[in-house]
Amino acid sequence: MLNPVEAARLAEEATLGALILQPQHLTKVRPWLRPADFGDALRAQVYSVLCERHAAGDTIDPVTVGAALVGRAPGVSPAIRVHDLMQAVPPVAHAETYARIVAEAGLRREVAGLGVLLRAGALQTALSEESVPMTATCSLVDAALVSIAQRWDAATGTPPAPQEPTPIQLHAALRNPDLRLGADKLLRAHPGRDLRAEQAHEALLVGSLIAHPRDIFFIGACLPPQRISSPPWRTVYGATLELCELAQPVDLVTVATATARLSHHGQPAPSMTELLEVVDAARHTSPKEAEHIVWTDQIRRIADNGADQLLKGAANPGLQVSDLIDTGRIITTALRDSARMLPESLANPYTRLSAVERAVDQRRQGPVAG
Numbered sequence: 068m069l070n071p072v073e074a075a076r077l078a079e080e081a082t083l084g085a086l087i088l089q090p091q092h093l094t095k096v097r098p099w100l101r102p103a104d105f106g107d108a109l110r111a112q113v114y115s116v117l118c119e120r121h122a123a124g125d126t127i128d129p130v131t132v133g134a135a136l137v138g139r140a141p142g143v144s145p146a147i148r149v150h151d152l153m154q155a156v157p158p159v160a161h162a163e164t165y166a167r168i169v170a171e172a173g174l175r176r177e178v179a180g181l182g183v184l185l186r187a188g189a190l191q192t193a194l195s196e197e198s199v200p201m202t203a204t205c206s207l208v209d210a211a212l213v214s215i216a217q218r219w220d221a222a223t224g225t226p227p228a229p230q231e232p233t234p235i236q237l238h239a240a241l242r243n244p245d246l247r248l249g250a251d252k253l254l255r256a257h258p259g260r261d262l263r264a265e266q267a268h269e270a271l272l273v274g275s276l277i278a279h280p281r282d283i284f285f286i287g288a289c290l291p292p293q294r295i296s297s298p299p300w301r302t303v304y305g306a307t308l309e310l311c312e313l314a315q316p317v318d319l320v321t322v323a324t325a326t327a328r329l330s331h332h333g334q335p336a337p338s339m340t341e342l343l344e345v346v347d348a349a350r351h352t353s354p355k356e357a358e359h360i361v362w363t364d365q366i367r368r369i370a371d372n373g374a375d376q377l378l379k380g381a382a383n384p385g386l387q388v389s390d391l392i393d394t395g396r397i398i399t400t401a402l403r404d405s406a407r408m409l410p411e412s413l414a415n416p417y418t419r420l421s422a423v424e425r426a427v428d429q430r431r432q433g434p435v436a437g
Contacts, residue, residue: 071384072106078168079110080155085162086117087153090127092162093117099221100166104173112140113152129153170222171388174215178391179381180247181208182374185402187250189370190257192406193363201366201406205399210237212395219388260371265364266297270337272357273304274349280317282354283307289408290358294365298335302326303342319346362408369405373398 082100086093097118105111116135120127129149136145143151188204220227240246276283287308295301306325310317323342330336337345349357376398380391 075106075169075172077155078165078172079105079107080152081157081160082162082165082169083110083113083117084152084154084156085160085165086114087127087129087132087149088156089160089162090117090121092166093121093127095163096166097121099218100170101173101218103177104170106172106176109140109142109148112136113148167222170218174219174388175381175391177211177215178388178395179378181211181395182370182377183247183250183254184208185370185398186367186374187253189367189402190253192409193367194257196359196363196409198406198409198411201370201409202403205403205406207237207240208395208399211241212392212399214241216389216392219392260364260367262296265368266300268357268360268364269295269297269300269304270341270345271349271352272354272361273300273307274342274345274347275352275354275357276304276307277317277319277322277346278350278352279354280307280311282358283311283317286354286358287311290361296368299337299341302329302334302336305329319343359409362405366402366405366409369398369401373402 086096100114102111102115102118105114113132113136116132116139117127120131120135125131133145133149136148140148142148184204185208188201191200191204192198217227219225272286276286292301292305292308295304303322303326306329307317307322310321310325315321319342323339326336326342373395376394377391380386380394
C-alpha cells in the first residue's frame with residue numbers, strides 16, 4: 068500500500084526541485100505556501116532560501132541555491148541535496164500543482180493542531196470555572212480558521228468569501244511559536260477527564276432540582292436532556308423536566324413515579340436507593356451551582372470530541388479542506404455557546420442572568436410544589 072508519508076515527501080521534493088528549475092512560479096506560490104507547510108525541517112529551510120532570494124531579486128538556480136544552503140542545512144552536502152530535489156521533478160514539471168499538494172498537507176496539520184488549543188482552553192475554563200479562557204480560545208481558533216481558509220482559497224484560485232477582519236492581537240498570538248507547545252504542556256500537567264465524576268456531577272444536578280424545583284424551568288431551557296451523558300440520570304432528568312412542563316408538582320415522589328413509568332418502557336433508570344441518596348446529598352446544593360459544574364464538564368467533553376474530529380478529519384484525504392474548516396467553526400460555535408452558560412468572573416457568579424431567566428421569573432404563577 069502506498070504510504071501517505073512517502074507521497075508527501077515526494078510532493079515536497081518535487082515542489083522544491085520545480086521551483087529551483089522554474090523560479091518564476093514563486094510569484095504565484097509565495098502568497099499561500101509557507102515553510103511550515105513542509106513536513107521536513109530541511110526541506111522547509113530550502114523553501115525559505117528560495118523565498119528569500121526571490122524577494123531580494125537574487126538569481127535562483129541549482130548552483131546559487133546550493134551555495135546559499137551552506138551552513139543552513141546540516142547533514143548531506145547542499146549540492147547533493149539540490150541534485151536530489153531536481154531528480155524528484157517529473158519530466159514535465161507542474162510547480163504550482165505540487166505546491167498546492169504541500170500546502171494542503173500543511174493546512175491539514177494546522178487544523179489538526181487546533182484541537183490541542185481547544186482542549187487546553189476547555190481545561191483552563193474548568194480550572195478557573197470562568198468562561199473567558201474558552202471564549203478567548205474560540206476567538207483564536209476562529210482567527211486561525213479564517214487564515215487557513217484564505218490561504219486555501221488563494222491556492223485553489225477560489226474567490227475569497229467575505230470575512231470579518233481579524234483583530235491584530237489574534238494575528239500576533241497565532242504567530243507565537245510556543246502557543247501549541249504551551250497548550251500541550253498544560254494538558255500533560257493535568258489529568259484527563261474523569262467520566263465517573265462527570266456522571267456524579269449530573270446526578271447531583273438532578274438531585275438538586277428535585278430538592279429545589281424552582282430553577283427547573285430555566286435550567287431545562289438551557290440544558291436539554293440529550294446533554295446528560297449518563298443514561299439513567301438522563302431518564303430522571305427528562306422525567307423532571309416533563310413534570311415541570313406539565314405544571315405538575317415536582318418532588319421525590321412524583322419524579323420517582325414518572326421515572327418508573329419511563330423505565331417500564333425500556334429507558335435506563337437508577338435504583339430507588341440511588342435516587343434517595345442523590346436527592347439527600349443535594350439538599351444543600353444550589354441547582355445553579357450544580358449546573359455550573361455540569362457545564363464545565365460539557366465544555367471539556369465538546370472540546371475533546373471536537374479535537375478528535377479535527378484530527379481524524381485532517382487525516383481523511385476524502386474530506387475537503389473547506390469541509391474541515393466548517394467542522395472547526397461548528398465546534399467553536401458549540402464551545403462558545405456552552406461557555407456562555409458560565410460566569411465571566413467568579414467575582415459575580417450570576418452575570419449570566421439572561422432575559423430568558425427574567426421572563427421565566429415574571430411568568431411564574433407561583434412556586435412549584437416540592
